Amino acid sequence: MYDVLDPDSDRGRVYRALVGHPREPVGLLAARAGLSESVVRVVLKELVAEDIVVTTDHGAGEASWEALPPTQVVETLLQRDAVRRTALRRAGTELERLYRFARRDAGHYGALEVVEDAARILTVSRRLQQSARRQIRVIDMPPYSGTSDHYLEQEVLQRERMAAGVVYRTIYHGSAFDDPVAGPNMARMIEAGEQARTLDDPPMKLAIGDSDLAVVTLAADDHPGVVSLLIRPSGLFRALSNVFESLWRLAVPASAAGAGTQIDARDRQILTLMASGATDDVIARRLGLGRRTVVRRVSVLLAGLGATTRFQAGVQAARRGWL
Missing domain, CATH: 3.30.870.10 (Endonuclease Chain A)
Structure with a gap:
C-alpha cells in the first residue's frame, strides 16, 4: 500500500494523476500516467479495494474515479x-x-x-x-x-x-x-x-x-x-x-508450490529487486527486460510463493534461501 505515495510506481502514477485531475476516465488517466489502459484498470481495481480511490458513475455508462485526500490515505497507513x-x-x-x-x-x-x-x-x-x-x-x-x-x-x-x-x-x-x-x-x-x-x-x-x-x-x-x-x-x-x-x-x-525447489538467476534478480521495493518499471530497466515479461514473472513468483504482496514474496524467498 505504501507504493501509492511513490511517484515512480504504477500505483503512485495513477494516484497522483487522480489527485491532480479528479473524475477522469481511464483513457485520460492512462495518458497522464504514461501507462497502458489495461495496467491502469488493474491499478484502479486495487486502489478501490484498498479504499484509496472511489468509483464515480455518471449514469452514461462511462465510469470515472476520484482519489481520496492524501492526508486520509496517509492516516490510514499509519493506523x-x-x-x-x-x-x-x-x-x-x-x-x-x-x-x-x-x-x-x-x-x-x-x-x-x-x-x-x-x-x-x-x-x-x-x-x-x-x-x-x-x-x-x-x-x-x-x-x-x-x-x-x-x-x-x-x-x-x-x-x-x-x-x-x-x-x-x-x-x-x-x-x-x-x-x-x-x-x-x-x-x-x-x-x-x-x-x-x-x-x-x-x-x-x-x-x-x-x-x-x-x-x-x-x-x-x-x-x-x-x-x-x-x-x-x-x-x-x-x-x-x-x-x-x-x-x-x-x-x-505459505504455498506448496515451489517448496524445496530452486529458481534461475533471472528470477532471483527479480525477487531481490522486488524485496528492495523496486517497481516493475525499475526492474525492467535494471535487468534490460520488457515490462510485460517482468509483470508476468512477478505474477508467477507471487503465486509460487503463496504471497499476496511483494513484501511477503521477499520474506518467503529469503526463508527458502533464494536471496
Whole structure:
C-alpha cells in the first residue's frame, strides 16, 4: 500500500494523476500516467479495494474515479501500522501470562496439567484432533523429532478430520521448507486443503482444538525430551488462543508450490529487486527486460510463493534461501 505515495510506481502514477485531475476516465488517466489502459484498470481495481480511490458513475455508462485526500490515505497507513504494533504487543502480553502460568505448580491451577510421558503426549495429540468439530489451530516448529511413520500417521488422521469438515490452520517455522521430513509433509497437507502460514521464529509448539483443549509442548528443564502442558477452558486458554490469532495475522501465507525447489538467476534478480521495493518499471530497466515479461514473472513468483504482496514474496524467498 505504501507504493501509492511513490511517484515512480504504477500505483503512485495513477494516484497522483487522480489527485491532480479528479473524475477522469481511464483513457485520460492512462495518458497522464504514461501507462497502458489495461495496467491502469488493474491499478484502479486495487486502489478501490484498498479504499484509496472511489468509483464515480455518471449514469452514461462511462465510469470515472476520484482519489481520496492524501492526508486520509496517509492516516490510514499509519493506523494499519498501529494495528500491527498493537497485535505484537498483545502477543507479547499473552505470552508473558503463559510464561508465568507455566512456572506455577500445576496443583495450584486446576486448568493446567503437566504430561511428561512421550506415549501419552502422542495420545493426547490424537485425541485433540479426533474430538474437534470445527477447527484445529497449530504452531509447528523445530525440533522435528517425529519419524517418517509418525508424519504419515498424522497425515492420515488430518485428512480424515479435514474430510469431516474440520478446518486446520497451521503456522510453520520458516525453516520447515528445508526439513527433509517436515517440509514434504507440510506441502502435502497444504495441497490437501490445510490453511498454512509461516513465521520466522514462533515462540512455542501449540495445538488448540476448538474451544476445549490447548496443548503446549516445551523442552523439559531437568531431563532430555519434552513436556506438554494441557490447558482446559480458562483465562490461560483464552490467552493462548489470542496468541495464536495475533501470530496468524503477522505470519506470511505459505504455498506448496515451489517448496524445496530452486529458481534461475533471472528470477532471483527479480525477487531481490522486488524485496528492495523496486517497481516493475525499475526492474525492467535494471535487468534490460520488457515490462510485460517482468509483470508476468512477478505474477508467477507471487503465486509460487503463496504471497499476496511483494513484501511477503521477499520474506518467503529469503526463508527458502533464494536471496
